[in-house]
Amino acid sequence: xxxQDEKPFAVPDFIQGSKKNLIGGxxxxxxxxxxxxxxxxxxxxxxxxxxxGDATDVxxxxxxxxxxxxxxxxxxxxxxxxKLILKIHDIVLDHFDELALIETLxxxxxxxxxxxxxxxxxxxxxxxxxxxxxxxxxxxxxxLPGDFLTLKSLAPVGVVGGIIPWNGPLIGxxxxxxxxxxxxxxxxxxxxxxxxxxxLRVAELMMEAGVPDGVINVVTGYGADAGQALAEHRDxxxxxxxxxxxxxxxxxxxxxxxxxxxQLELGGKSxxxxxxxxxxxxxxxxxxxxxxxxxxxVCVAGTxxxxxxxxxxxxxxRMTEFTKTIRVGDGLDPNTQLxxxxxxxxxxxxxxxxxxxxxxxxxxxxxxxxxxxxxxxxYFVEPTVFSGASNDMTIAxxxxxxxxxxxxxxxxxxxxxxxxxxxxxxxxxxxxxRSLSTAHKVSQNIKAGTIWVNCYGVLxxxxxxxxxxxxxxxxxxxxxxxxxYLYPKAVYINL
Ligand code: NAD
Numbered sequence: 256x257x258x259q260d261e262k263p264f265a266v267p268d269f270i271q272g273s274k275k276n277l278i279g280g281x282x283x284x285x286x287x288x289x290x291x292x293x294x295x296x297x298x299x300x301x302x303x304x305x306x307x308g309d310a311t312d313v314x315x316x317x318x319x320x321x322x323x324x325x326x327x328x329x330x331x332x333x334x335x336x337x338k339l340i341l342k343i344h345d346i347v348l349d350h351f352d353e354l355a356l357i358e359t360l361x362x363x364x365x366x367x368x369x370x371x372x373x374x375x376x377x378x379x380x381x382x383x384x385x386x387x388x389x390x391x392x393x394x395x396x397x398x399l400p401g402d403f404l405t406l407k408s409l410a411p412v413g414v415v416g417g418i419i420p421w422n423g424p425l426i427g428x429x430x431x432x433x434x435x436x437x438x439x440x441x442x443x444x445x446x447x448x449x450x451x452x453x454x455l456r457v458a459e460l461m462m463e464a465g466v467p468d469g470v471i472n473v474v475t476g477y478g479a480d481a482g483q484a485l486a487e488h489r490d491x492x493x494x495x496x497x498x499x500x501x502x503x504x505x506x507x508x509x510x511x512x513x514x515x516x517x518q519l520e521l522g523g524k525s526x527x528x529x530x531x532x533x534x535x536x537x538x539x540x541x542x543x544x545x546x547x548x549x550x551x552x553v554c555v556a557g558t559x560x561x562x563x564x565x566x567x568x569x570x571x572x573r574m575t576e577f578t579k580t581i582r583v584g585d586g587l588d589p590n591t592q593l594x595x596x597x598x599x600x601x602x603x604x605x606x607x608x609x610x611x612x613x614x615x616x617x618x619x620x621x622x623x624x625x626x627x628x629x630x631x632x633x634y635f636v637e638p639t640v641f642s643g644a645s646n647d648m649t650i651a652x653x654x655x656x657x658x659x660x661x662x663x664x665x666x667x668x669x670x671x672x673x674x675x676x677x678x679x680x681x682x683x684x685x686x687x688x689r690s691l692s693t694a695h696k697v698s699q700n701i702k703a704g705t706i707w708v709n710c711y712g713v714l715x716x717x718x719x720x721x722x723x724x725x726x727x728x729x730x731x732x733x734x735x736x737x738x739x740y741l742y743p744k745a746v747y748i749n750l
Contacts (some may be wrong), residue, residue: 412740
């Protein structure tokens with residue numbers, strides 16, 4: 256690991272003291288005065304404190320968002336909103352080195368990953384800028400007797416509550432603010448208590464770019480306090496939630512009071528299927544990084560790697576070799592490929608699953624340990640490969656959200672599909688093959704929202720991704736996402 260003197264950066268000024276909530280254009284402490292320590296997972300040290308918001312802060316933020324929604328903002332033209340998003344794009348990209356550093360310090364992902372998000376951020380903002388005319392009015396012909404003009408339009412739903420997890424705040428925040436700005440909605444965002452800093456800094460930059468007061472608001476705090484209050488609030492029209500299934504179920508119940516619209520993007524246990532005819536030079540690193548990227552803290556991680564029996568042993572051997580070359584360390588080191596897990600709690604959870612895998616009879620082909628030495632104070636786990644796993648083991652059924660892969664053999668395509676679909680989740684999946692026919696058949700028959708063929712995890716905001724089954728509903732990116740922030744409206748005019 257690099258020493259402090261060797262590190263090619265200075266800790267941003269932003270990471271100091273106590274951060275406040277953004278409510279109605281002002282930075283305000285939590286009404287309760289409560290604060291939460293925010294910890295660098297690479298060192299276990301406290302970086303700074305964020306506001307411990309609760310129902311009072313959420314109520315203030317929702318009022319500010321409602322006032323903004325009904326005020327001047329509602330008269331902004333699509334062209335004005337597009338210009339605003341493009342201005343945000345420029346300011347955010349100008350500050351991206353700082354944002355990447357904040358994200359790395361706050362949630363552990365290596366700089367090699369967080370700086371790489373600049374290009375994606377540019378794409379996502381340009382995509383939402385292109386969607387500002389989504390509410391365009393059309394006058395379709397009608398079949399009514401008499402002389403009628405019918406108008407169809409889409410109107411913004413109102414105040415949107417966004418609740419996002421810690422595994423990629425610099426990605427998650429745009430899935431809320433992007434469509435809100437494009438459609439003329441307003442938003443209250445509750446980032447995860449473990450990683451709120453980059454969201455707060457982006458919100459500051461967005462205000463600098465000229466977002467009107469109250470159009471975006473950020474309330475930090477624990478899920479049971481601020482998150483629950485947002486989900487319950489009667490003046491929130493839509494909740495866009497990304498997180499775990501258990502929390503989603505709580506949110507569904509909490510949102511029933513005013514029948515909020517819901518978008519739920521949840522977890523997965525995605526299958527990645529490697530056929531005997533696959534190009535293993537690509538499939539081995541592709542499938543490995545499909546699980547290990549972001550230290551496995553990725554909703555679409557291809558954690559169940561099904562390998563055709565005839566190449567199973569060779570695949571395991573090559574994956575094990577590849578896994579041993581992955582550099583795990585402090586994300587500030589430019590050579591690091593995998594950083595720490597987000598928290599001690601998550602580390603314990605992942606180690607528990609690793610113990611369980613061994614106990615259930617899977618063989619540890621690689622990894623399996625917490626890293627010590629100079630990394631001992633952080634939450635580092637070796638990338639871990641289990642071979643000889645079966646689809647009914649706990650490690651193959653539950654989302655671990657850590658760098659743990661289970662390699663499971665299969666015989667033929669039917670067998671692979673049966674195993675792949677034998678899961679309550681339906682978020683994503685992958686297939687590695689040289690056969691066009693196999694690629695088509697498998698991708699059509701995996702019951703999941705997003706399938707990658709001979710690649711894993713690529714994402715174009717204009718195409719988007721989403722899940723089915725217990726992985727939730729709603730679509731991130733593309734026109735479908737934007738339309739979720741709008742409701743259809745018909746006007747019948749008797750001429
Ligand atoms: P989590 O459900 O514990 O927390 C997510 C967010 O919900 C946090 O902001 C948290 O504070 C908040 N929250 C917690 N309890 C709440 C409550 N009672 N009411 C309202 N909000 C509450 O999830 P996590 O462990 O932080 O994140 C990991 C999960 O997120 C994994 O399951 C992962 O697969 C999923 N995820 C899904 C996607 C996707 O797009 N499908 C993307 C990233 C992560």
